[in-house]
Amino acid sequence: MSTFLVILHGLLAVALLGSITHQAIAVVWPARSKSGFVNAYRSVSSRVYVNANIVLFLVVAFLGGYIYPIYRVWVRTYLENARLFPAVGSFEIKEQFISIGLGLLPLYWLVWRSPEPTATSARTAVTLMLCFIIWFGFIVGHILNNIRGFFGL
Amino acid sequence: MNNNQIEKIIPVFSAAFALIYIVSVEVNWAPFTYHPKIGQWGWLTEPARDGPPMYWYGWLVTSTLGAAAASVLALPLLKNRPTQYWLGWTIPLLVMISVLYFFRGFFLR
Numbered sequence: 001m002s003t004f005l006v007i008l009h010g011l012l013a014v015a016l017l018g019s020i021t022h023q024a025i026a027v028v029w030p031a032r033s034k035s036g037f038v039n040a041y042r043s044v045s046s047r048v049y050v051n052a053n054i055v056l057f058l059v060v061a062f063l064g065g066y067i068y069p070i071y072r073v074w075v076r077t078y079l080e081n082a083r084l085f086p087a088v089g090s091f092e093i094k095e096q097f098i099s100i101g102l103g104l105l106p107l108y109w110l111v112w113r114s115p116e117p118t119a120t121s122a123r124t125a126v127t128l129m130l131c132f133i134i135w136f137g138f139i140v141g142h143i144l145n146n147i148r149g150f151f152g153l
Numbered sequence: 154m155n156n157n158q159i160e161k162i163i164p165v166f167s168a169a170f171a172l173i174y175i176v177s178v179e180v181n182w183a184p185f186t187y188h189p190k191i192g193q194w195g196w197l198t199e200p201a202r203d204g205p206p207m208y209w210y211g212w213l214v215t216s217t218l219g220a221a222a223a224s225v226l227a228l229p230l231l232k233n234r235p236t237q238y239w240l241g242w243t244i245p246l247l248v249m250i251s252v253l254y255f256f257r258g259f260f261l262r
Contacts, residue, residue: 065210069189073204089259096178096252099213100245103170103220107241110163114236122164122238129242129249 002070006145009063013138016056023049024131027124046127050112053130054105061098064141075144087147094140101133161231162224164241170220171245174212177219179255183211 023046031042071091079088104126111123143150176182186195190204199206231237 068209069187069207072207073190076205085259085262089256092256092259093252095209096175096256097249099174099209099216100171100249100252102213103167103174103216104242104245106163107167107238110160110241111238114160114238116236118235119238122242125242125246129246133249 002067005063005067009060009067010141010145012056012060012063013134013141016053016060017134017138019049019056020053020127020131020134023053024127027127047112050109054109057101057105057130057134061102064098071144079144079147082151084147084151087144090140091144094137097133098137101130104130158228158232161234161236162228164237164239165227165231166220166224167241168244169223170216171248173219173223174216175248175251175255177212177215181208182215183208184214185211187211 022041022044026042026044026046029042031039034040034043076088076091079085107122108126108130111119111126181198183198185197186199187193187207187210188195188199188202188204189207191202193202195202198208198211
């Protein structure tokens with residue numbers, strides 16, 4: 001069951017990663033023309049991603065929180081015994097970043113809903129911060145999930 | 154609470170959440186502890202019973218309740234001001250940078 005949940009956590013994280021990256025690129029590098037793959041990628045309507053990103057972030061974070069005890073008891077102990085402290089530290093940072101991301105979600109929803117010009121810079125900043133948090137979390141999770149292969153353990 | 158009031162307190166919520174969270178992590182303000190190896194819960198912060206204790210769930214609850222309280226308390230101050238969007242992301246950004254500092258020990262061993 002836990003293997004299934006880890007895989008589901010990873011697959012939903014991939015969906016979230018694609019969605020938030022698409023939105024972030026459309027925000028910082030918008031395009032009017034849809035000719036060609038790159039322009040089509042940049043010219044999407046960023047607003048339509050908001051609710052999906054919020055729901056996906058919550059579901060991925062909840063699944064991560066549900067399977068977290070397995071990491072804490074078995075995986076982290078293993079990493080500490082193997083003296084892979086940077087790996088442990090990376091997960092600790094991921095945990096704190098995801099928590100901060102959870103606190104940012106109401107603001108993310110608000111800045112994309114607000115038509116005020118003063119919300120524009122906040123919209124870009126919050127979207128980029130969430131994009132960074134999700135990329136960081138994904139890369140750390142992926143490396144830890146495959147750490148025995150990475151380090152030949 | 155109407156929509157306009159909710160809009161004004163959301164940036165305060167995000168800022169307070171990040172601040173209270175990092176303080177909770179550093180001083181261990183958790184209203185409960187989970188002992189994953191034996192599947193038991195305990196009130197406040199408890200030392201290990203069997204296997205490592207987990208405080209993360211408690212830190213999230215502390216931050217959520219604290220940020221909600223801070224938002225409501227800040228409402229009278231924000232009533233006649235425009236929504237402070239910048240507050241909601243600059244403080245969490247600074248907290249993210251501070252996280253890297255607080256956890257640097259893992260990378261310096």
